Amino acid sequence: MNKFFEINNLEYRYPKAQNQTIQNISFFVEEGTIFGILGPSGAGKSTTQKILTKLITDYQGEIKFMGKDLRTYKKDFYEGIGVGFEMPVHFNKLTAMENLKYFASLYQNKADYEGLLRTVGLYESKDMEVGQFSKGMKVRLNFVRAMLNNPKVLFLDEPTNGLDPSNAKIIKNLILDFQKQGGTVLISTHLMGDVEQLCDQVVFMTNGKLSPMASPRDLKLQYGKKEVKAEYLNDGKLTSKIYPMDNLGKNPEFLKDLNEEKLETIHSGETSLEDIFIIITGGQADAKND
Numbered sequence: 001m002n003k004f005f006e007i008n009n010l011e012y013r014y015p016k017a018q019n020q021t022i023q024n025i026s027f028f029v030e031e032g033t034i035f036g037i038l039g040p041s042g043a044g045k046s047t048t049q050k051i052l053t054k055l056i057t058d059y060q061g062e063i064k065f066m067g068k069d070l071r072t073y074k075k076d077f078y079e080g081i082g083v084g085f086e087m088p089v090h091f092n093k094l095t096a097m098e099n100l101k102y103f104a105s106l107y108q109n110k111a112d113y114e115g116l117l118r119t120v121g122l123y124e125s126k127d128m129e130v131g132q133f134s135k136g137m138k139v140r141l142n143f144v145r146a147m148l149n150n151p152k153v154l155f156l157d158e159p160t161n162g163l164d165p166s167n168a169k170i171i172k173n174l175i176l177d178f179q180k181q182g183g184t185v186l187i188s189t190h191l192m193g194d195v196e197q198l199c200d201q202v203v204f205m206t207n208g209k210l211s212p213m214a215s216p217r218d219l220k221l222q223y224g225k226k227e228v229k230a231e232y233l234n235d236g237k238l239t240s241k242i243y244p245m246d247n248l249g250k251n252p253e254f255l256k257d258l259n260e261e262k263l264e265t266i267h268s269g270e271t272s273l274e275d276i277f278i279i280i281t282g283g284q285a286d287a288k289n290d
């Protein structure tokens with residue numbers, strides 16, 4: 001196992017904040033995985049991303065990136081990482097292409113950004129002023145910006161927030177492609193649909209504290225009810241029954257019902273990640289601000 005990032009006892013407080021914003025958190029990110037930091041607004045997800053991308057440096061604790069203390073990295077750190085900020089800021093008076101040319105000029109490594117524009121479906125709009133872009137187009141352009149320098153790691157803060165399902169799917173597929181090519185991704189989100197489709201490992205953050213690391217599947221097994229619910233339709237009347245999952249194939253009642261009744265739907269009683277989110281984060285819709 002290759003720990004790409006290793007975070008030990010990280011703490012941080014914004015200068016004017018009363019309480020610790022990040023409260024003694026530890027986790028690690030394996031190379032080639034998609035790691036999700038989940039949690040309600042105000043939990044500290046963006047702050048964590050800012051610390052990991054060296055935008056905030058006056059933290060306590062230890063962060064290792066590829067085995068070396070993050071503090072020892074200089075500007076060249078940015079050559080290897082791509083960052084998609086939560087609130088993308090583009091030059092609105094410039095075209096998409098002009099924006100990309102400008103941002104690409106900040107790096108030595110340069111990706112094929114025309115190709116990237118094609119992949120996100122923006123090539124036709126490359127000469128349009130970004131001020132005229134829809135929200136979805138701006139978010140897709142933001143993703144291209146994160147990929148401009150062929151990074152090894154992507155930091156994505158709420159990458160699909162506010163996107164319609166088809167735009168969100170484009171971005172999610174790009175993230176999965178990036179992983180297939182060996183990339184490592186840190187993503188923060190409060191959208192559990194993204195997590196199901198993308199994340200290998202997740203942590204939940206609430207008020208600057210972290211839950212243990214787990215895979216979405218493990219969480220569902222841990223929190224899931226081991227039950228099966230069947231609905232039967234007889235003479236136009238819908239009834240439902242719940243059976244324990246264990247030994248279901250030998251459950252005489254279940255087998256009898258299956259034989260005698262008209263089965264309409266059948267589901268295992270998995271707890272959704274939405275439910276798990278609410279259980280773990282204590283049902284906070286919004287921790288503090290925003």
Ligand SMILES: Nc1ncnc2c1ncn2[C@@H]1O[C@H](COP(=O)(O)OP(=O)(O)O)[C@@H](O)[C@H]1O
Pocket residue numbers: 014015016017021039040041042043044045046047048288289
């Ligand atoms: N620049 C800042 N100065 C002071 N407090 C901040 C600043 N940015 C965020 N905060 C506060 O830190 C906490 C964590 O914020 P943030 O990391 O943005 O949460 P999230 O990304 O999970 O929504 C919130 O209470 C927020 O109000």
Ligand SMILES: [Mg+2]
Pocket residue numbers: 042045046047086157
């Ligand atoms: Mg945030």
